[in-house]
Amino acid sequence: MKLLHTGDWHVGRTLHRRQRLEECEAVLAELVGITADENVDVVLVCGDVFEHFAPSAEAERIVYSTLLALRATGAEVLVIPGNHDNAKRFGAVESLFRAAGVRVVPEVRRPTAGGVVEFDGRDGARVQVACLPWVAERMLYTAADLMREQEEPYKEYAEELPRLVAALCAELDPTAVTVLAGHLFVSGAAVGDGERDLTIGQIFAVTPAALPTTVQYIALGHVHRPQDIPGAATPARYAGSLLQLDFGEATQSKSVTVVDVEPGRPPRLRERELTAGRRLVQVRGTLDELEAYRDTEDEAWLKVELVCDGPQPGLADDVREILPNALEVRLDYPREDPEGRAGELRRLSPRDLFSRYYRERHGAEIEPSVLKLFDELLEEVGGAPA
């Protein structure tokens, strides 16, 4: 039984307002090629298929045609929505997907009500996939209710979600290949800048120890860097995104994960690197130093840190004249600390503020008698003197 684990496509994602649909399409074609090449039995797409809640028609076209192409390789295809996806949109087209041979589990379901999806492999083995789409904190209560055997008080997300997962994976068939496909954040995973800060906050983190041990493999989506989860009893992995989505991911190489697995045996994992799409590159230096990069990085998107004395009109144009793909031109120069000044001002009492004003306006220190009267009047109008 061969599984292909991917996710975090983020189709429709832009970088500084640059559309990357072409790159998405190219890397997805690469994905389809790998699927065909590997004779994959089941493709698991673990969330964040789209970038936006309301994706553009072009983005939808790319996603849907990719799903069909994957299916056309003979592989079964399973999709769960992530936090970027509009789960209801998936729900709306679930039966269309099914007609096309693509399974989607748009929301958390009981194992017996579609929460566990079963496929037959070409080698005659069966695989059971427990599906855990993204559960927002606000939705957890409803989702947990589904699984709850008896009345129990609602707990924190990090405590409640593992219960939900355990319930989902409780009754899998040990004679089949068992997999959990989920979109969630497991603490300890290394994060770039591209994920939404908020959904990776501590309240949404599940500890590796809380992951289920009743499955053979845990296929995760949400974090963009491909990585194994350290400290998990069951092999668990983020497949990562297909493209470098953000300059924070500039150094990451992207891949999909191929999983060979037989019932009751530990899985064997392999990464298949992806090469399509432009790279994101950070360069740093003075204008003169940047000249060295001219014409060397035509295909990459660049983030430039320009070492200079300070901002000047036209600097960005100067940089882009050398490096046209410089999406970000950030300046590196010694900055004054505006926070310090703000803090200083904030601490000034009305009295001190007035003293300062007098000094700046008249170039002389204020008379103590004037200041004393200032305090008296301030008290009279209701403010408290320092």
Next chain:
Amino acid sequence: MRPRRLELHGFTAFRDPQEIDFTDLDLFVITGPTGAGKTSLLDAVALALYGQVPRMGKQGLGQLVSHGKAEARILLEFAVDGDSYRVARRLPRSGAQQGRFERWSGEQWVDAVERGGIKPVNDAILDLVKLDFESFCKAIVLPQGEFARFLKGEPAERRKTLVALLGLGAYERMGALARDRSKELRIKGEQTRTILAEQYADATPEALAEADQSADATASAAETAGVTLSSARDIDGRRTRAVAHGATAAGLAERFAALAQDVLGEVEAAKSAGLAHRDASERCEAERGLLEAAKKDRADAAANRAEVVGRHGTPEEVARVADALERRALLDQRVDEAEQQLELATQTLDMLRGEHEARVAADVQAQAALEAAAAVEMTKQTEAQRLSGDRDLLQRRAEDAATAATEHDIETAALIDLEKLAGDPAADVATARATHTDAMAASEALRRDHLVVALVAGLEAGDPCPVCQRPLAEHPATDSDVERRLAEAKRAADSAAEAVDVAQRKAADAAASLTAAKTRIGDAARRLAAVLGDFADRSALETAATLASTEASTAEAARADAESERTAAQEHKHAAALAATKSQAELEAATREQALRAEGRAHATADRDAALLVLHEHFGGAVPEDAADRVARARAELREADEHADAASRAEAAAHDAVAAADEVQRQALAGLTTLDLRLGQLRTRAEGACADLAGVPLGFELGDLPEPSEARDERAEQLATWCSTAHLALVAAAREHDETATVAAREIVQLAAAQDLEAGDAVAALAALEKAEKDAIEARARSEESLRRLGERVSQRAQLEAAISEDAGQISVLDVLGVELRADHFVDFVIQETLDVLAVHASKELLRISDDRYSLVSDEGEFSVVDHVNADEKRSVKTLSGGETFMASLALALALSKHVSDLAGEGLGARLEAVFIDEGFGSLDPETLEEVIDALERLREDDLLIGVISHVPALAERIRVGLHVQKDGNRSVVVEAS
């Protein structure tokens, strides 16, 4: 200000009560279709706090009341600096709003305003929230299309908002205060100067020295006057004493002269009193001898009378015996009369007793007769009632029988009529049936003809016969009219059948009527038979009734006779009872009379026996013949002895009176002597008193003691008189010397006064003049001291006023400095510029965060610019920003304002914003920008700030998820919590 809970009743589209809990919300979306009332929720918050709503202000608020509701009610619970408050408003469709503002005390809601009315509520909230309505609309509720105003708007407008938010009005008020105060001080200075000129011109140190000298002069004059007065008073003392001594001596001289006169008057009286006392003593002795003789005579007479009584008894005993002798015959006669009367009464009683017994017997007899008559009457009455009952019963039966017979006759007659009316129904039925049978036969015949017509219709000659299949030679003849006639025959048959039905119904009806009539006749006959019962027929019944009637009348007559007999017996019994009662009364009267007579006889016997007893005792058995003479003699002897005894007694009493009179005369003489002694003693005491009064009066010689009194009263008086005359002469001389001394002293005083330039006729006037002069001098000294003190005070007051003027002048210059510097365009401008700079720093921090480190904000001369950090820190005017950028920059500014406004304003000033509502469409944003906006909003969750976003964009709601959904159903909206 952070809203906690909002309640709406009848407000805009929210016709039904709505309650919204903000407690658990941080970042949330208010979603709902356009026009459902999302913005109304914010309007409600504004209305609750300020009594007005954005875009409308205070006018026409009545139209916010839901259709069909008379008023809208809004309750907002909110927190300021951790304290809870709530405000409730009632907004009628027309008329004034009402409001109530309360604070949570930790235990209950308490009124937060002291006075009633809407204005104190508005003022109190304004004071608490520190944000006026305009600023609230700009900083807390960021209304549609105005969200970016603070960022992009005119500097003046920004300035206005900041002044309100930061409470910078306080500085302007301080400036105004300083100017007012400076003006006040100037006016005060002018007034003080005027006062100095008008009231303190004379208060100089020179005048003070002058007043001091004058005070010294008056003091020494007062001292001199005092010394002179003191010596004048000494001399006057001497004079006064001399006058007093002279007067005393003269007075005593007079007293001694009078005393000598009085004593001389007593000398003769003393002589005559001695003689009178000697005569009275001699007469007393003589009278006592006469009294002893009279006492002896009286004792002799008493002894003689006792001897006579011993012989004859006392005069009372003798009188009783005489009386008994006299009344003896009369008493015997009375006893006889009483005996006779008793005898007569006893006879009468016996007679009456016999008579009464006869009458009682007659009464018993009459009672028996009455009872017998009553029994007879009862028997007769029972008989009469029985017979009368029989008669009534029979008469009623006879009447019932007559009624039943009549009914029977009527029913019989009715049956006969019915039979006549019905005739012979069976015959009618038979006739109708025959007619029907004929009609049916005719119809059947015609139907057969008609069948043939149908069979042959369309056949031609040569066609096979429908019956036998042989070819027809010719067309069979048909009766063309058969169809019509068949129809007629059918109608005739139908009507004949109907006639049969009618005839049968009639026959049945007649039979039923006859049966009913016969039943009724039978019923009537049975009723008659029941009434008759044993009687053969009605005439037997009536005969019996007549007989019973006769018997009843006879019995009634017998009963009436018995009744009259019983009445007569009753009257007889009544008369007998009356007679018995009367004789009873007479018998009782006679018994009482007899008892009275018996008593009278007993009295008479007793009287007679008592008289006899007296006589027997006196005479010791039989009464002698001369009893009457002996009694008369004894009475004469007794009378004589009594007269002797009385005369002796009277003589003794007269002697007694004479002794008493002599004693009285002697006692009076003695009293005269005692009185004389007393008078002489008094005179001596007077002399001694005058001598005592002399003590202390200087005389210049010795007067000597009073002479010792001698034994004889007349000598004693003469001695005293002589001494008093001598004293009189000596005292007269002493008085004259004292008068001389007083005259000399008076002259000295007048001379002292003259030395002081005071004219005075005598010493008293001179002394008074000296005293007045001294008093005047003292008063003059006090006056000059007082005016010195007062002048001193005014000199020091003048110095103080002058010092105050110069001090105020210093204060005025300080106030003027503040008055100028705190003007709006000076210090406040400075603060605003500074604030904008600081605000830009804070907003940059927010903006970097929500733009993912892309943008920051700077302030330059009151205008904001955005720095684009991914474009080489390119500075762009806020006016050139895209929709998403504008939103982010505005949001950053709003957040910076919310978080730091209280820091910026200075302690105690400025509002504290704890909530922001963003009422922005977002509908026009492209998906990319929308995502940026949503990302920006999501990055705010961690802030401790209530951020409400109003939008109808579904993606926003989907992404933020937490929120309130306003649903519109027809013309009413409801708020549901969406998750």
